[in-house]
Amino acid sequence: MDNNMVMSKSFSIIEGKKTKAVTELVMKYIFLICAFFAVLAVFSITLYMVLNGTPALFKVGIKEILFGTEWAPAAAEPKYGILYVIFTSIVGTACAVLIGVPIGVLTAVFIAEVAPKKLSAIVKPAVELLAGIPSVIYGLLGIMLLNPLMYKLELLVFKGSKTHQFTGGSNLLSAIIVLAIMILPTVINISESAIKAVPKDMRSASLALGASKIQTIFKVVLPVAKSGIMSAVVLGVGRAIGEAMAITLVSGSSVNLPLPFNSVRFLTTAIVAEMGYAADEHRQVLFTIGLVLFVFIMLVNTVFSRLLTGRKTEE
Amino acid sequence: MEKVIVLEGLNAVDKKEKRSLLHKKIRLSDCIMYVLIYLSAALAVALLIGILGYVFVKGIGTVNISFLTSVTSVLKGTTGIAGNIVNTLYVIILTLIVAAPIGIGSAVYLNEYAKKGRIVKIIEFTTETLSGIPSIIFGLFGMVFFGNTLGLGYSLLTGSFTLAIMVLPLITRNTQEALKTVPDSYRNGALGMGATKWYMIRTILLPSAMPGIVTGIILAIGRIVGESAALLFTAGSGFLLPKVFSGYFSKIFESGGTLTIQLYLSMSKGQYDIAFGIAVVLLVIVLAINMLTKVLAGKLDVTKIK
Numbered sequence: 001m002d003n004n005m006v007m008s009k010s011f012s013i014i015e016g017k018k019t020k021a022v023t024e025l026v027m028k029y030i031f032l033i034c035a036f037f038a039v040l041a042v043f044s045i046t047l048y049m050v051l052n053g054t055p056a057l058f059k060v061g062i063k064e065i066l067f068g069t070e071w072a073p074a075a076a077e078p079k080y081g082i083l084y085v086i087f088t089s090i091v092g093t094a095c096a097v098l099i100g101v102p103i104g105v106l107t108a109v110f111i112a113e114v115a116p117k118k119l120s121a122i123v124k125p126a127v128e129l130l131a132g133i134p135s136v137i138y139g140l141l142g143i144m145l146l147n148p149l150m151y152k153l154e155l156l157v158f159k160g161s162k163t164h165q166f167t168g169g170s171n172l173l174s175a176i177i178v179l180a181i182m183i184l185p186t187v188i189n190i191s192e193s194a195i196k197a198v199p200k201d202m203r204s205a206s207l208a209l210g211a212s213k214i215q216t217i218f219k220v221v222l223p224v225a226k227s228g229i230m231s232a233v234v235l236g237v238g239r240a241i242g243e244a245m246a247i248t249l250v251s252g253s254s255v256n257l258p259l260p261f262n263s264v265r266f267l268t269t270a271i272v273a274e275m276g277y278a279a280d281e282h283r284q285v286l287f288t289i290g291l292v293l294f295v296f297i298m299l300v301n302t303v304f305s306r307l308l309t310g311r312k313t314e315e
Numbered sequence: 316m317e318k319v320i321v322l323e324g325l326n327a328v329d330k331k332e333k334r335s336l337l338h339k340k341i342r343l344s345d346c347i348m349y350v351l352i353y354l355s356a357a358l359a360v361a362l363l364i365g366i367l368g369y370v371f372v373k374g375i376g377t378v379n380i381s382f383l384t385s386v387t388s389v390l391k392g393t394t395g396i397a398g399n400i401v402n403t404l405y406v407i408i409l410t411l412i413v414a415a416p417i418g419i420g421s422a423v424y425l426n427e428y429a430k431k432g433r434i435v436k437i438i439e440f441t442t443e444t445l446s447g448i449p450s451i452i453f454g455l456f457g458m459v460f461f462g463n464t465l466g467l468g469y470s471l472l473t474g475s476f477t478l479a480i481m482v483l484p485l486i487t488r489n490t491q492e493a494l495k496t497v498p499d500s501y502r503n504g505a506l507g508m509g510a511t512k513w514y515m516i517r518t519i520l521l522p523s524a525m526p527g528i529v530t531g532i533i534l535a536i537g538r539i540v541g542e543s544a545a546l547l548f549t550a551g552s553g554f555l556l557p558k559v560f561s562g563y564f565s566k567i568f569e570s571g572g573t574l575t576i577q578l579y580l581s582m583s584k585g586q587y588d589i590a591f592g593i594a595v596v597l598l599v600i601v602l603a604i605n606m607l608t609k610v611l612a613g614k615l616d617v618t619k620i621k
Binding site for chain 1: 342344345348349351352353354355356358359360362363364366369370373416417418419420421423424425427428429437438441442443444445447448449450451452453455456458459460480483484487511512513516537540541542543544547548575578579582583587590591594597598601602604605609
C-alpha cells in the first residue's frame with residue numbers, strides 16, 4: 001500500500017511538476033536578463049559618456065571647445081579648441097573611405113563574380129586573415145614602412161620651403177593610407193555577401209540581352225546590391241573614424257589643419273595621446289572629445305546608414 | 316581605282332566579321348575594368364603577403380625560448396614577454412567567463428523565447444549598436460565605470476569587464492546563427508516527447524549548436540588578443556609575473572598589459588626589435604585562430620554530422 005502510494009506519487013503527471021515549472025520560469029527570466037545586458041550596456045555607455053563629456057563644455061564653453069582652433073592644455077591659460085581635431089577625423093575618414101571603398105568593392109566583385117574558383121579560394125582567406133591582424137601591427141608597419149616613404153615624398157614636395165614644418169613622414173597622408181587598408185576587409189566581406197545575394201536570373205537576363213560580363217556586373221549586379229554595398233560603406237566609415245591605436249604614432253601628434261603633409265591629431269588619437277597624464281579640466285575635455293566621437297559614431301550608425309541604405313541596419 | 320575598290324571590299328569583310336555572332340566585340344572599357352578588378356584583388360593579397368612576410372623577416376630573429384619565457388629585467392639583463400603572455404591569457408579567460416554565458420543566454424532568449432515585438436527589436440538594435448561602438452569608447456567607459464565607480468582601478472579585471480561588453484555582440488550573433496541552423500524538427504521532437512523547454516535547450520539545442528557557439532567564442536578570443544585601445548586605460552601596462560603562487564589570484568586586481576599593449580609601448584619607445592618579436596607572436600596566434608574557425612565551420616551544419 002505504502003509502496004503503491006510512493007509509486008503513484010512519483011509517476012503522476014500532475015504532481016511533481018511544480019519544481020520543474022519553477023525551474024522553467026527561472027531559466028526563462030535568466031535568459032531574459034542576459035538579453036537585456038546589451039540594452040543595459042548601451043544605456044550606461046551613453047549615460048557615462050554624456051555625464052563625463054558635458055561638464056567641460058559648460059566650464060570652458062561650448063564655443064571655445066567645439067569651434068576653437070588652438071589646443072594648448074598645458075599653457076598657463078589653457079586653450080581647448082578641438083575644431084581642427086574634428087576636421088582631421090572627418091577629412092581622414094572621408095579620404096580613407098574614398099580610397100578603400102572602390103578597391104574593396106572591386107575585390108569583392110573579383111571574389112564573387114570574376115575569379116575562377118581556384119583564385120577566389122586564395123583571395124577570400126587572405127581577406128579574412130587581413131581582418132584578423134591586430135591594429136597595432138598596422139601601426140607598426142605604418143611607422144616602419146610608410147613614414148620613411150612619406151618623408152622622402154615630403155622632402156621632394158617641400159624642397160626649399162621655409163614655412164613648412166617637416167614631420168618626418170608622420171602626417172595625415174600616412175594615416176589615411178593605414179586607415180584605407182584597415183577598412184578593406186570590412187568593405188570586401190560585406191559587399192561580397194551583398195553581391196552574392198543578387199539573384200542569378202538577373203545576371204542571366206542581362207547576359208542573354210547581349211551585355212558583356214563587365215556591363216552586367218556594373219549595370220545590373222552592383223545597382224541591385226547597392227543597399228548592401230552602402231552598409232559596407234557605413235561600416236567602413238565607422239571603423240575608420242573609431243580607429244585609434246594604428247594611427248596614433250603614424251599620424252604625428254600635433255593639432256593642425258588636415259593638410260596632407262601636416263602632422264595631425266584625430267579625435268581618437270587625441271584621447272590616446274593625452275589620457276595617460278591628463279588631470280582635472282584637461283581630462284574632462286578629453287572626455288568631451290570622446291563624447292564628440294560617440295555622437296559621430298551614433299550618427300553614422302543610425303541616421304547615415306538609414307539614409308544610405310534606405311533601410312534599417314539590421315536585416 | 317582598282318586598289319580603292321579592293322580596300323573597300325576588305326573593309327566590308329572586316330565589318331561583317333565584327334558583326335558576326337561568333338566574333339565577340341571587345342570593349343576597351345571592359346578590358347580596363349578587368350585590369351582594375353584584378354589589380355584590386357592582387358593588392359589585397361599582396362598586402363597580406365607583404366605584412367606577414369615583413370613582420371616575420373623582421374621579428375623572427377627576436378623570438379626565442381628566453382624571449383617567450385622570461386620577463387624584461389634590467390638587473391638580469393633579459394628581455395621577454397612572459398608576463399604579457401600570462402596577462403593575455405588572464406584577460407581572455409576572465410572576459411569569456413563573463414561574456415560567454417551572457418552572450419549565449421541572450422541568443423537563446425532571442426531565438427527560443429522571445430516573440431517578435433518591441434522588446435526583441437530593442438535588444439537587437441542595441442546589440443547592433445554595441446558592435447558599432449569603437450574600442451576607444453569602450454576604453455573610456457571601462458576606465459570610468461569599472462575603474463572609478465566600481466573602484467577596480469587599473470586592473471586585469473577592469474580590462475576584462477570592458478572587453479566582455481565589447482565581445483558580447485559577437486558571441487550573441489554567432490550563437491543566434493548557430494541556433495537558427497538547428498532544424499525545428501529537433502525542437503518539436505523533444506517537446507513532443509514531453510521534455511520541458513529548458514531541458515530541450517540544455518540537451519538538444521545547445522549541443523547541436525555547439526560548433527557555431529565555439530566559433531563565436533574563438534572569434535571573440537581573436538578580438539581580445541588583437542585589442543589595444545580598450546585595454547590601454549583599463550588594464551594598464553604591468554608586465555611582471557606574480558612572485559608567489561598565491562599571487563596568481565590577486566593578480567586580477569593588478570594592472571597587466573597584454574601583448575598588444577606591450578607592442579604599442581615598445582613601439583612608442585622605439586624598441587622596434589621587441590615590437591616585431593611580439594608582432595610575430597601575435598600573428599602566429601591570429602593564424603592559429605583563423606585555422607581553428609575554418610575547421611569548426613566545416614562542422615557547422617548539425618544535420619550533416621553523423
